[in-house]
Amino acid sequence: MRGHGADSPCRPPVTPGGLKMLPEPVIGIVGGRGAMGSWCARFFKQNGYQVLIHDKDTTITLAELAEKASVAVISVPIPVTCEVIKAVGPFLGADKLLVDITSLKAESVKAMLAYSEAEVIGLHPLFGPDVEDIKGHNVVFCPTRGDKWLPWLKDLFTRAGAEVIETTPERHDEIMALVQGLNHLNTILMGLAIEKIGIETKDLIAFSTPAFRTKLNLIRKISSQDPHLYAEIIAGNPHLPSLFERYIEHANHLKELLEGKNSPEIVRLIQKLSLVTAGEKG
Amino acid sequence: MRGHGADSPCRPPVTPGGLKMLPEPVIGIVGGRGAMGSWCARFFKQNGYQVLIHDKDTTITLAELAEKASVAVISVPIPVTCEVIKAVGPFLGADKLLVDITSLKAESVKAMLAYSEAEVIGLHPLFGPDVEDIKGHNVVFCPTRGDKWLPWLKDLFTRAGAEVIETTPERHDEIMALVQGLNHLNTILMGLAIEKIGIETKDLIAFSTPAFRTKLNLIRKISSQDPHLYAEIIAGNPHLPSLFERYIEHANHLKELLEGKNSPEIVRLIQKLSLVTAGEKG
Numbered sequence: 001m002r003g004h005g006a007d008s009p010c011r012p013p014v015t016p017g018g019l020k021m022l023p024e025p026v027i028g029i030v031g032g033r034g035a036m037g038s039w040c041a042r043f044f045k046q047n048g049y050q051v052l053i054h055d056k057d058t059t060i061t062l063a064e065l066a067e068k069a070s071v072a073v074i075s076v077p078i079p080v081t082c083e084v085i086k087a088v089g090p091f092l093g094a095d096k097l098l099v100d101i102t103s104l105k106a107e108s109v110k111a112m113l114a115y116s117e118a119e120v121i122g123l124h125p126l127f128g129p130d131v132e133d134i135k136g137h138n139v140v141f142c143p144t145r146g147d148k149w150l151p152w153l154k155d156l157f158t159r160a161g162a163e164v165i166e167t168t169p170e171r172h173d174e175i176m177a178l179v180q181g182l183n184h185l186n187t188i189l190m191g192l193a194i195e196k197i198g199i200e201t202k203d204l205i206a207f208s209t210p211a212f213r214t215k216l217n218l219i220r221k222i223s224s225q226d227p228h229l230y231a232e233i234i235a236g237n238p239h240l241p242s243l244f245e246r247y248i249e250h251a252n253h254l255k256e257l258l259e260g261k262n263s264p265e266i267v268r269l270i271q272k273l274s275l276v277t278a279g280e281k282g
Numbered sequence: 283m284r285g286h287g288a289d290s291p292c293r294p295p296v297t298p299g300g301l302k303m304l305p306e307p308v309i310g311i312v313g314g315r316g317a318m319g320s321w322c323a324r325f326f327k328q329n330g331y332q333v334l335i336h337d338k339d340t341t342i343t344l345a346e347l348a349e350k351a352s353v354a355v356i357s358v359p360i361p362v363t364c365e366v367i368k369a370v371g372p373f374l375g376a377d378k379l380l381v382d383i384t385s386l387k388a389e390s391v392k393a394m395l396a397y398s399e400a401e402v403i404g405l406h407p408l409f410g411p412d413v414e415d416i417k418g419h420n421v422v423f424c425p426t427r428g429d430k431w432l433p434w435l436k437d438l439f440t441r442a443g444a445e446v447i448e449t450t451p452e453r454h455d456e457i458m459a460l461v462q463g464l465n466h467l468n469t470i471l472m473g474l475a476i477e478k479i480g481i482e483t484k485d486l487i488a489f490s491t492p493a494f495r496t497k498l499n500l501i502r503k504i505s506s507q508d509p510h511l512y513a514e515i516i517a518g519n520p521h522l523p524s525l526f527e528r529y530i531e532h533a534n535h536l537k538e539l540l541e542g543k544n545s546p547e548i549v550r551l552i553q554k555l556s557l558v559t560a561g562e563k564g
Contacts, residue, residue, distance in 0.1 A: 079545075126491045138488060165488045178479055179486075179494045183472065185536060186497070190468045191555040192532045193525065197460055201560055204461075206420060206447045207454075209408045211500055212461045215468070216559055218493055223555035231548040234540055241541050243475065248537060250474045251530050254467060258516055259523050263361075266513040273473040273505035277498055278483055 025097075025152075028052045028069025030062065030076060030084055035129035035226065036101060037075035043134070047156060066091030071149070072118070074100040074108070078232040082111040089116030097149040099123050103180060103233045105142050105169035112144070119146025121153060122169050124176075125162075128225065135161030142169045177239035184222065184230050185244060191219040307379075307434075310334045310351025312344065312358060312366055317411035317508070318383060319357035325416070329438060348373030353431070354400070356382040356390070360514040364393040371398030379431040381405050385462060385515045387424050387451035394426070401428025403435060404451050406458075407444075410507065417443030424451045459521035466504065466512050467526060473501040 027044045031037040032053030041051045054065045066072060066088055076084050081102045089112065092098055098118040100108040105122040112120040122142030131137060139162045143150045157164050167175075194204065194216075208216065222230060234240065257265050309326045313319040314335030323333045336347045348354060348370055358366050363384045371394060374380055380400040382390040387404040394402040404424030413419060421444045425432045439446050449457075476486065476498075490498065504512060516522065539547050 126489065128492075131492075137492075138490060140489065163488065175481065175485070175489045178476065178481070179489050179491060182475055183491075183494050183497055185533075185540075186468060186472045186475075187493070188552060188555065189529060189532055189536070190465065191558050192551060193464055193468075193529050194460065194558045195554050196528060196532075197525070199457065199460070201558070203457070204558075206445065207408065207422065207457045207461050208420060209461060209465075210410075210413075210419075211469070211503060212465050214496060214500060215465055218496060219555050220559040221493060222552060223559060227549045227552035228545070230552055231545040234548055235543045235545045241537070243479070244533075244537055244540065246478060247471060247475050248530065248533050250471055250478075251467075251526075251533060254471070255523070255526055255530060258467075258526065261517045263510070263513040263517045266516055267509045269474065270470060270504060270509035270512055272477050273470065273501050276473050276476045276483070276486075277502040277505060 024049065025070040026050045026052060026068055027071045027073060028054065028065040029073045030054045030065065030088060032073075032075065033058070034075055034077075036125070037073075039125075039129040039131070040073055040075055040101065043160070047160065062088040063091050066096075070095070071097045071099065073123075074098070074102070074112075076102075077228065078102050078104060078236050081108045085111040086115045089114075089118070092116045092118035094118065094146075097121065097146070097153070099153070101125060103176065103229070104236050105140075105172045106238075109142055109144050109169040119149045120144040121150060122172070123153075124172060126179075133161070136163065138163045138165060140172050141166045142172055144169070173237060174239045176233070177237045177243050180233050181237045181240040182243050182247060184234060185240075185247070187215070187218045187222055188230075190215055191222070194219070306331065307352040308332045308334060308350055309353045309355060310336065310347040311355045312336045312347065312370055314355075314357065315340070316357055316359075318407070319355075321407075321411040321413070322355055322357055322383065325442070329442065344370040345373050348378075352377070353379045353381065355405075356380070356384070356394075358384075359510065360384050360386060360518050363390045367393040368397045371396075371400070374398045374400035376400065376428075379403065379428070379435070381435070383407060385458065385511070386518050387422075387454045388520075391424055391426050391451040401431045402426040403432060404454070405435075406454060408461075415443070418445065420445045420447060422454055423448045424454055426451070455519060456521045458515070459519045459525050462515050463519045463522040464525050464529060466516060467522075467529070469497070469500045469504055470512075472497055473504070476501070 027049050029037050029040050029051060032041045033055040041053060044051050052060060052065055052069055054060050054062060072088060072092055074081060074084055081100060094117045096118040098112050098116050099121045101123050102108050103124060109122040124140040126138040139157050141164055154164055309331050311319050311322050311333060314323045315337035323335060326333050334342060334347055334351055336342050336344060354370060354374055356363060356366055363382060376399045378400040380394050380398050381403045383405050384390050385406060387406060391404040406422040408420040421439050423446055436446055
């Protein structure tokens with residue numbers, strides 16, 4: 001079912017297990033009609049792979065999917081990820097690969113290790129389903145069991161132009177508490193403040209600065225996607241409450257400074273921000 | 283000193299006072315070597331006007347500037363704006379125009395009315411000095427005394443492509459508490475959270491989503507400009523403390539929701555955000 005010849009740039013140079021004569025892997029996507037599931041299906045198809053999809057309204061059972069596919073990708077909402085893994089995992093033997101692409105990795109990777117003998121990679125594509133080209137976007141790998149499938153999957157993403165980084169599920173979730181959880185809370189808070197103040201959108205636009213327009217775009221991005229996904233990323237990350245508590249402490253400190261019109265101390269805090277973006281390319 | 287003939291597209295169609303035979307206005311900029319002062323000088327020169335500049339290291343006195351110029355533009359830091367207006371205002375007669383471009387308008391406009399007989403327009407270009415082309419950017423006008431100069435100045439900005447909006451100094455400051463004050467505090471808070479967590483910038487980049495990169499860019503924008511300007515906009519706006527207090531109330535509410543893993547209520551709050559950007563173009 002590969003659509004490309006041997007010289008196709010999309011053909012992976014590494015065959016899983018190094019056995020060149022093995023059939024090309026078939027990819028089974030559980031939740032393949034959801035937003036990121038559809039993205040995954042398109043991505044693997046574009047790279048020449050046969051893709052099987054299981055979703056609410058498809059006829060293929062999880063057992064059939066697990067039998068026909070050598071790679072199972074779990075792409076379902078965070079709250080049901082572990083139970084879906086529990087349902088499909090036992091059908092996947094040690095020669096196969098089990099991957100989940102949820103936004104939190106500790107629990108899902110634990111479940112994959114517990115309910116399957118397959119090789120296990122926790123994966124987190126750090127972009128939304130609207131991304132056409134993966135080039136320049138980040139993908140986090142949490143390789144946890146086995147080493148036969150990892151080079152193939154990394155190579156696939158790397159050759160498509162993604163920036164691949166490896167870490168542990170725990171460290172991933174810690175960093176995502178900042179990059180996703182706190183970042184979303186920060187944007188939501190600005191949105192709620194605007195909503196409460198009751199200025200009409202046309203007035204907001206007429207009085208907006210470039211930085212404010214950028215903030216409005218971030219708010220629009222959140223409000224135009226599935227609110228459940230954001231709520232799960234926020235409520236499900238165990239590292240976020242303590243981070244958000246410190247955020248509120250900073251806010252209370254800033255409130256005192258602005259009530260006391262303490263400009264010099266506000267200047268000092270702003271000067272600290274240069275540390276955040278030091279060494280970063282513009 | 284105009285560089286254009288009568289048919290130049292840069293020539294203003296409206297001569298102040300409607301007296302076509304009067305000499306073209308000369309623009310005197312107090313603080314003309316600062317960042318926005320330089321922007322103003324360039325803007326007026328590009329539109330064919332003679333520009334005189336007074337700053338710390340220039341030789342022209344305020345009295346000389348006021349005598350030679352028919353339009354005086356005050357472009358100095360917020361904390362010294364009123365005292366500079368007090369110094370130059372008395373030299374400007376009722377036939378002249380006094381304009382300030384500070385980020386807060388209530389106090390500066392009050393000072394211009396108190397210390398000068400000139401016509402008074404409070405002006406706030408809603409962009410930074412790095413903006414090359416004013417096209418599509420917003421400029422707030424607070425016209426307060428006189429009507430001879432207003433059509434000329436509005437026409438100048440409009441023809442250059444700016445979106446001009448008129449309001450009172452008080453309403454301007456209220457809206458800027460949100461668009462500048464709270465917006466900057468929101469960005470600073472995210473920056474402080476990142477700074478405190480102590481993840482190296484290269485790791486932040488490797489784990490970043492598009493939305494997080496956008497946030498990093500906003501933080502970089504603040505940290506690369508004069509921190510005193512931001513501190514003055516924050517500490518000097520009398521409408522900001524109550525707005526920021528409500529922001530912190532929202533934050534405390536969200537903290538409870540995420541500690542209680544109350545996803546449905548977080549979903550409900552996120553759904554409110556669509557009101558903010560409703561009707562806005564993408």
